Amino acid sequence: MSQLLHHLIDQQAEQNPLATALHYKNEQLNYQQLRFATHRFAQLLGQLGVHQNDRVAVYLPKQLETVAALFGTSCAGAVMVPINPQLKPLQVEHILRDAGAKILVTSRQRWQQIQQQVEFEQTLSAVVLIDNEQPTTAENLGSITIHSWQLSTAPTSLESSNRAAHELAALLYTSGSTGQPKGVMLSHQNMVTGAHSVAQYLNNHENDRLLALLPLSFDYGFSQLTTAFSVGASVVLFDYLLPRDVIKALHHYQITGLAAVPPVWIQLSQLSWPEALPALRYWTNSGGAMPTTTLQQLRQCMPHATPYLMYGLTEAFRSTFLPPTLIDQKPNSIGRAIPNAELFVINQHGQLAQPGEVGELVHRGPLVAQGYWQAPEKTAQRFRPLPSQLSQDPNERAVYSGDQVTIDEDGDIYFVGRNDEMIKCSGYRISPQELEDTLYAVPALGEVVAIGAPHPTLGQGIIIIYSAKPEHELNQQQLQSVCRQQLPTFMQPQAFIQQTALPRNANGKIDRSGLSQQFNDFFSRAAKDNCNE
Known part of the structure; x- marks a missing residue:
């Protein structure tokens, strides 16, 4: 090797x-x-x-x-x-x-x-x-x-x-x-270990041809190179202006494997796919949760390609994948540990979480990074020893992901939300993903993000920021109706904000952090405006 x-x-x-x-x-x-x-x-x-x-x-x-x-x-x-x-x-x-x-x-x-x-x-x-x-x-x-x-x-x-x-x-x-x-x-x-691990569960081989859509500065993007090179496959370096260009490239280059993040998949799922793609063997998602409706649409667009739902963070490379045979049974799961990774779900008491109990996902093994460059304090916060009952080596460092998850009886993991993205409203901890998954059931919805912002009485108020699909009409009342039908009272959003398109960060993901900063004073400004009226 x-x-x-x-x-x-x-x-x-x-x-x-x-x-x-x-x-x-x-x-x-x-x-x-x-x-x-x-x-x-x-x-x-x-x-x-x-x-x-x-x-x-x-x-x-x-x-x-x-x-x-x-x-x-x-x-x-x-x-x-x-x-x-x-x-x-x-x-x-x-x-x-x-x-x-x-x-x-x-x-x-x-x-x-x-x-x-x-x-x-x-x-x-x-x-x-x-x-x-x-x-x-x-x-x-x-x-x-x-x-x-x-x-x-x-x-x-x-x-x-x-x-x-x-x-x-x-x-x-x-x-x-x-x-x-x-x-x-x-x-x-x-x-190198990460490349071989991914190639193993994707069954990559020398005849594969991967389409590199993502930035090479993004670990998920760079791994398209290392995974291909580990088995002697080829990579097509590709930048695109429109989602339609991706479909054309799949056909033109006879691509066998495609990796993308949820915003790209959402855009692709909203297009018609007229070209037959017999060469496309699989597609993968990482960098965020795949909405269930998007997953269903993509499987119809690419009926002969196998979907792999994955999860990872730069500090531990790829971490989990959901075996394709379980997608119908567990479409909301991020799966189980990839080869050469060991995962634990640790609760707030420092113990292994029981099935269904929320805990933090912790990574161990040769894929764990060495820390943050010239940032010893931040490294010490994120890279720490495992609880003593899980490791006898006090010098072994695991990476604490900051992601809240649950695990089921079979050992498959479900993403709940990030520690720093969980919304604390009316004394409840609310998962943005649960809100977003509920709203994606609205047919005209393009993209959506749920964030929390300081609220004078609730702690944090829930703000829904959304866009409509191209050539679709969508209003706040449609989203409110779905929330009232499917969510409890404490999860009802306090504000809905429509945008033409949601902003992206450098890796192509929806810029949650930027939106949180932009609307951090939303409720305080609203209260001030009411006082001035």
Whole structure:
């Protein structure tokens, strides 16, 4: 089995060098070409003075150079820091500063945008531009040097840095619910073991072709690469403007596996699927709960493809999957532990929760990350020893997810809500997901988020923020009617707010945190307005 991240490519290049590894628009790279490209990039990093554990930030959209730079960083013994290409210059600056990045790999256009807004008083020593044209060095760059790099697949020496599997491979920055994004420290073992674990339960093989929709800075997005490379499959790097483009790509590239997050699936479920997709073998969901109605619609759209409902967090990679044979029986479950992961549901007393009892989901095993980069206090809060009855090793660290779940008699897990997203209304703890699942039964509803905001008498009031499906009429009364019919009095929302579209964060998920901040003073403003009338 591969030990280091770039070994995934090396191994396939030795076993099946001419097999296609990557598709990007009209270009392709086989595994041998990708191997040479990654090693050539590693050599460039060596020439720029990069040493083991130096951080190399890659701020590019999904393209061949992006993959070569990320895996080439591993080959050089450095630490990759993929930056979401949708982030703005000031957000990029935070990641560069926090990570202490020595090298930034980007395009000339992106670099010029960054220069206009960011002052570089930090560790950055060189910028590598993928464009042919060399820009004029700005006066305020100080010691930063500018270099051009073109991807080359010409044969080269295959030396690489000697690293151990437990050493740091990547910093993946999570959006987080509060404050600036945190860098999650992932080892080579975390990422390689995770790739083999996912490939095992998805039954991936060398003939698979995966469509990479998600950002490579997102662990779920990056794992499309590692999972494919672990078995010698190919990946189509793809960005889209409209959901309809995804369906066209599935047909054009004869995709066998598709991974997406709930907002994307909701949009896709609302389209007609005229093309037959005989090649599509499976599709996966993670990054949030799949509404039951959406699941039903998608199964009708893709009747021959097997759905895998999954759950994970960057701090522990993928964690659970629901075996497809149980979807009809348990459509609301996030399933059970994936291979190489061990999960516990621990109640508020520090004991294993009984079936049906709410507790926190806790992860143990080789997929657990090393903590947060340069944040020992936050690491200590999240990465802690298991209760003594579950582990005899006081030095073993598990990751406490912050997610409230229940477990049934069969060991299958059900998501209830995040600790920091649970709504405390009238003395009750209310799951946003339960509210949202109820409302998704309304046919005209596009997307919905339930949040809590400070309320003068209830503690928190419930706010429903929603959008309608395209070309559908939807009003507040329809949603109120469903709530009154199906929910108890203490779960009745206090406010409904319609938007044309719900905002997204950098990973394509609905931006709950941003909405919570936006409407945090909703009820206090309403009370003030009433007083002024």
